[in-house]
Amino acid sequence: MSTTIMYGNTLAKKMSAELKKEVEQLHDVDIYPTLTVLIIGDNPASKTYVRMKQKACEKIGIQSNVVELQDDISESELLGKINQLNQDPTVHGILVQLPLPQHINEKKVLEYIHPQKDVDGFHPINVGRLAIGHDALIPCTPIGIIKLLESYNVDIQGKHAVIIGRSNIVGKPIGQLLLNQNATVTYTHSKTNNLSHMTRQADILIVAVGKAQFISEDDIKEGAVIVDVGNTFLENGKVVGDVDFESVKEKANKITPVPKGVGPMTITMLLHNTIKAARNTV
Numbered sequence: 001m002s003t004t005i006m007y008g009n010t011l012a013k014k015m016s017a018e019l020k021k022e023v024e025q026l027h028d029v030d031i032y033p034t035l036t037v038l039i040i041g042d043n044p045a046s047k048t049y050v051r052m053k054q055k056a057c058e059k060i061g062i063q064s065n066v067v068e069l070q071d072d073i074s075e076s077e078l079l080g081k082i083n084q085l086n087q088d089p090t091v092h093g094i095l096v097q098l099p100l101p102q103h104i105n106e107k108k109v110l111e112y113i114h115p116q117k118d119v120d121g122f123h124p125i126n127v128g129r130l131a132i133g134h135d136a137l138i139p140c141t142p143i144g145i146i147k148l149l150e151s152y153n154v155d156i157q158g159k160h161a162v163i164i165g166r167s168n169i170v171g172k173p174i175g176q177l178l179l180n181q182n183a184t185v186t187y188t189h190s191k192t193n194n195l196s197h198m199t200r201q202a203d204i205l206i207v208a209v210g211k212a213q214f215i216s217e218d219d220i221k222e223g224a225v226i227v228d229v230g231n232t233f234l235e236n237g238k239v240v241g242d243v244d245f246e247s248v249k250e251k252a253n254k255i256t257p258v259p260k261g262v263g264p265m266t267i268t269m270l271l272h273n274t275i276k277a278a279r280n281t282v
């Protein structure tokens, strides 16, 4: 039995072509979907990601503005910028690239973005709406994972999904989405006793810990579906995931690669959310 590699880049391309048509239809009614990205300081990884987001917008006709702010910007100044963007009717989506410098309160900043422009889906209003199953802007990585699983015909209903990682950005929301699709969900994290015992129970294993090659073949069940959310840049410039792909691949039924797996889906879902925000249907 051979393993299926779930390529996010291929699906991202296909979905982007569909989103491009949606943008054209909006242009016909004089709506020009626009995303503004705020980037603070000069973290090289952040810069790379922001450039990728810009390029993706450009490809499908979404206007993107990148505002580069100095590392030492005060919190109130940053909130002032967000306030301007909240008021600006020509801006549909606002994204503040994370991580933020130490002196800025991330929670405060994320709560300040208008929920209808919150294309990351990090505002408590959107988090709450997702939790109770209302229409919401949903975080890009989790929704991208669901689309990828669906496109590879992964059965979710009744399956045991084990998540490693409990971040507000990936772990918590992917658990909620899988639960909404009738999976049985287990959250595990850095304080979990006997983690490997837990991960070996997973029909679907979502790995979002941020540690290079953290999961090996001994940690998974034969025939499991493995989703690797990791994105660690090595010294040699290569990007690797949280899963030891080569060994795990042999034992898994389906697995996402890094790069070209979850990452490109994250970017495409940002485009999706920006279009949704432009339609103002949330």
Ligand SMILES: Nc1nc(=O)c2c([nH]1)NC[C@@H]1CN(c3ccc(C(=O)N[C@@H](CCC(=O)O)C(=O)O)cc3)C=[N+]21
Binding pocket: 048, 049, 052, 095, 096, 097, 098, 099, 120, 140, 231, 239, 258, 259, 260, 261, 262, 263, 264, 265, 266, 267
């Ligand atoms: N407000 C905010 N929203 C985010 O969505 C956000 C953020 N801050 N901060 C950082 C993380 C990380 N993130 C990634 C997006 C795409 C890839 C991606 O496409 N990676 C490529 C590899 C990288 C490369 O090719 O250079 C891949 O997996 O194929 C990775 C990581 C979004 N983030």
